[in-house]
Amino acid sequence: MTTTHTTGDPKGDGMEGAAGLLARTRAAVDPRLRTTVESLPGQVRRIARYHFGWEQADGTSAEGNAGKAIRPALVLAATQALGGDPRQAERAATAIELAHNFSLLHDDVIDEDPTRRNRPTAWTVFGVPDAIITGDAMCALALRVLAEDPHPASAKASARLAACVIELCAGQQADCAFENRAPQDVTIEECLTMAEAKTGALLGCACALGALYAGAGDEEVEAMDAFGREAGLAFQLIDDLIGIWGDPARTGKPVGADLVAHKKSLPVVAAMASGTPAAEELAELYRAPAMDAAAVRRAADAVERAGGRDWAQSQAADRMARAVDHLSRAVPELGAADELLALAEFVTRRTR
């Protein structure tokens, strides 16, 4: 049994298994996702179609790149792991995917991000007002899909997803607030809490909804939520490492992208908090309004010397170990949870 992203996969099928599951999830959920989005009114529907990559800005049809379907795959795999029928949980998987994309639409507006999935973001094409409105409608649609689901888990799932959206908001708000503070003033604890709210909460909610749709009891639902949260934190830590040392050819991000953007990512905040000379060097580089290529290399080196890289890697390993512990509370015979484990490894192994 593999427990961290740095450990090998003895079965040798983790990546293949996850990739296959993600492809099957897209195939199972996309038709329902498209039908659901079609229920949106007029221009809002058009912007949603564009955001999902199904349509060009001019309304002609597009290849489609709606993302990796990790969250809906977690829903279906969690249902499966707890002995439920994943087909019964497809509405819940659709709702989770809609909630995720609502948050992307609004995050892009708030962060003024120009691109998403290699295309111009919706707000750059349709304007800020329409992007806000489309996000609002997509959030309400996510909750409508659950509320209209005749499945007995629907009410609990609705309440849980609504609470999760509120936590996503808290995470996004904290992220924005960090941008206005000196990097040394942001503590690791604050940063981890923010990452849990912004990334962990929705992955946890996806797993919890899957458990609810399998008819699981409260303890199993909470254990599955905790599994998803910890796996989500591991995912964020790895993502932050990629943001500094990632291979641009594999990740699509330039080397040191997060440093150039002065992002207070987890390895950076850990390095700043180390009290080492390298921490002061890094803080100095962050005080400058811009970094050239040499400064970016020096900053990455400073994060490493200050222990930020090692810390993030061991934190990610630790979080994955905790995730598996939680999972084993919900699914004592972990063999039944092989899909969930494959997914967790898939999202936390992207540096290799």
Place this chain on the structure above:
Amino acid sequence: MTTTHTTGDPKGDGMEGAAGLLARTRAAVDPRLRTTVESLPGQVRRIARYHFGWEQADGTSAEGNAGKAIRPALVLAATQALGGDPRQAERAATAIELAHNFSLLHDDVIDEDPTRRNRPTAWTVFGVPDAIITGDAMCALALRVLAEDPHPASAKASARLAACVIELCAGQQADCAFENRAPQDVTIEECLTMAEAKTGALLGCACALGALYAGAGDEEVEAMDAFGREAGLAFQLIDDLIGIWGDPARTGKPVGADLVAHKKSLPVVAAMASGTPAAEELAELYRAPAMDAAAVRRAADAVERAGGRDWAQSQAADRMARAVDHLSRAVPELGAADELLALAEFVTRRTR
């Protein structure tokens, strides 16, 4: 029985009855609304408190002016009219008030409105990102309150409110789109559809939720929704008349405010569509980037000569008559619906 805002109130207690009901609604719903808002995280909670007028921007306590509570009063009055216990519907009333305030927060961002209820809008105080995020959290909170309600009507009410939020989005989107079109190109039908989505839908939803919480059947619920929608349209028509001819001392709006803002309100669009010489005169005034006081008077006069004022008044009367027809389908003995009628008259009598 009075059916329009231009007819007298034979009982002589319509306004007093409505004012009393609104005061009682505030007293009944506010404690729950405050407790619910307290469940929001950190900064989001603070911005929500500010928006409701409970706190100043610096966090000190404020007098509080959370609006007139028309929508929650409709919920409670609808429950009462259909023989239910309004106390059982207080969560639903709270949810409706949260959904309304979510839409206000985002509308203020989108329309760049500087003031709301005589105070600086949240986005001007806390910035656009935090105002968007707080609106998102408030929308999710509205749906969470319903989803967590153990009342048997909760699931249907959640689905209905989620659908209503989507319709609000459609209305707001249409309103934004109209701003970018020449006034003559916007048809009356489009404008009425927009007003129904932006104003009527939530009033209809409030009445429908009240009916659901009284255990009413589908037909009564739909009739109550239709009552609220038509009353909402009448309300919007009157509001648009006030925006041109309202008494600034009573309404807080300057005379001709909507004309100065080049707003494509219902009387203006009706006037433009009249094909009269006054319509052309009005279109000419709207083509100018700004209007001085004399131009505003000429524009108001042109709307009147083109028939826009009479049209809006007779439409409002017509909509109120339809509203009462729908209400009588849900509550055949209209005496039981006196509170709903008083509320409908209250919101459509403000020109006198």
